Each structure stands twice: as C-alpha cells, then as structure tokens.
Amino acid sequence: MRNLQWIPNLPFNLNPIMDITDTLVSKPNDPNPMRLPTDITHISVHHSAVEGSTIESYARYHVLTKGWFHIGYHMVIKGDQAFQTNDILTFSYHTASNNAHSVSVSISGDLSKRTLSEIERNILYGVILTYMSIFNIPIDNVLGHNEFPGQATSCPSIDMQKVRSDIATLQMTLKQQETWEAKLNKVSQIGNQINYMNNLIKVGKDDNNARWAVDQQMKLYEIMKAQKLLP
Numbered sequence: 001m002r003n004l005q006w007i008p009n010l011p012f013n014l015n016p017i018m019d020i021t022d023t024l025v026s027k028p029n030d031p032n033p034m035r036l037p038t039d040i041t042h043i044s045v046h047h048s049a050v051e052g053s054t055i056e057s058y059a060r061y062h063v064l065t066k067g068w069f070h071i072g073y074h075m076v077i078k079g080d081q082a083f084q085t086n087d088i089l090t091f092s093y094h095t096a097s098n099n100a101h102s103v104s105v106s107i108s109g110d111l112s113k114r115t116l117s118e119i120e121r122n123i124l125y126g127v128i129l130t131y132m133s134i135f136n137i138p139i140d141n142v143l144g145h146n147e148f149p150g151q152a153t154s155c156p157s158i159d160m161q162k163v164r165s166d167i168a169t170l171q172m173t174l175k176q177q178e179t180w181e182a183k184l185n186k187v188s189q190i191g192n193q194i195n196y197m198n199n200l201i202k203v204g205k206d207d208n209n210a211r212w213a214v215d216q217q218m219k220l221y222e223i224m225k226a227q228k229l230l231p
Contacts, residue, residue, distance in 0.1 A: 032091035
C-alpha cells in the first residue's frame with residue numbers, strides 16, 4: 001500500500017502525505033514476505049530520540065549499521081509533514097517481537113526533552129486515524145513502543161493515554177460529520193427527485209407519467225401539511 005492519502009473530514013488541515021519510499025536506502029532480496037491487510041492489528045508509535053536528523057539518516061542507520069532491509073518506520077512525521085517511508089504492508093523492524101502485526105509511525109525528534117508541537121500532534125492523529133480506517137484497528141490497539149510486551153524503552157516519551165482519549169473524541173466527531181454528510185446527500189436526492197417529477201409533469205401534462213408524478217408529490221404534500229410546513 002503506497003501513496004497513502006488522509007481519510008476524509010479530518011478536523012484540521014494537513015499537507016498531503018509524501019511517499020519517499022523509493023528515495024531511501026534499502027537492501028534487495030528481503031526474505032520477509034509482504035503482509036496481508038488482515039495481519040495488521042496494532043499501531044506502534046515512536047519518536048526518533050534525536051533532534052535535527054534527517055529521514056535519510058534514519059534509513060542509513062537502520063540499513064547500513066543495523067543490517068535491516070528497510071528503514072524501520074512505515075511513516076515519519078518531520079515538522080509539518082508526514083512522509084511515507086515504506087509500503088505499509090512491509091514487514092519492518094521497529095517493535096521487537098511485534099513487527100508482524102503492527103504498523104509504525106515515528107515523530108522525528110527527542111520527545112523526552114520537548115513536547116509535541118500542535119502540528120506534529122495533528123499529523124500524528126491523522127496518521128493513526130488513517131491507519132485505523134485502513135486496517136479496522138480498535139483504539140485499544142494504538143500503543144506506544146514501550147507499551148508493547150517486553151519493550152525496555154521509554155519511546156515514544158508521550159502520554160499515550162491522552163493520545164487514545166483524543167483519538168476517541170476525533171472518531172466521534174468524524175462519525176457525526178459522516179452522519180451530517182449522509183443527511184445532506186439524502187436531501188440532495190430528494191431535491192433531484194422532485195425536479196425529475198416536475199419535469200415529467202411539465203412535459204407530459206396529463207399523461208400517465210405526469211399523473212404518477214402528481215400523485216407522488218400529493219403524498220409529500222400531505223406529510224408536509226401534517227408537519228405544518230404547508231398551509
């Protein structure tokens with residue numbers, strides 16, 4: 001899955017995700033097969049623990065020093081931009097013993113020494129919500145690196161309880177927005193149908209189609225009259 005796009009109706013403006021996977025160093029002949037979407041059940045949140053480094057430097061360290069086949073992260077947040085750095089079905093190394101069933105996102109920076117900026121937090125939430133939508137991941141499976149079993153690390157050095165609480169609130173907002181848009185779509189359909197019936201009446205005058213259209217609108221008239229929307 002390459003060239004990811006944000007899920008619709010996010011309540012904040014984000015730059016489009018940039019897929020830079022092909023620009024990063026990697027090794028050929030990866031023995032790990034691509035995963036199936038149904039394999040992905042968890043999201044692992046990281047920070048790079050270093051300020052000022054580049055995504056390219058993370059990739060070189062992971063591949064050339066640690067001997068991995070790809071950069072460990074599937075997505076990296078740097079400043080005001082989200083970068084896709086792997087096909088999100090790629091088996092990559094980021095959370096020991098949990099890589100087969102998790103997809104990762106990392107914030108570039110040392111969050112043990114500073115807080116998330118507002119734009120970084122918005123992008124993080126956008127990534128998480130997009131992952132959750134693609135893989136149908138429940139909120140309880142959105143974990144910081146250190147929340148997975150057997151992880152001796154402080155990464156990602158942010159309050160994951162707040163992250164999950166905020167994500168739950170955003171999910172509710174998105175659901176309400178989807179409901180509103182569904183209502184608007186139905187209202188539009190009603191208007192189009194009325195216009196269609198009015199055209200049948202105008203063109204047919206008193207033929208069967210026109211009579212049918214009048215009968216249908218008379219039913220609507222009685223409903224609207226009962227609701228005191230018409231005299």
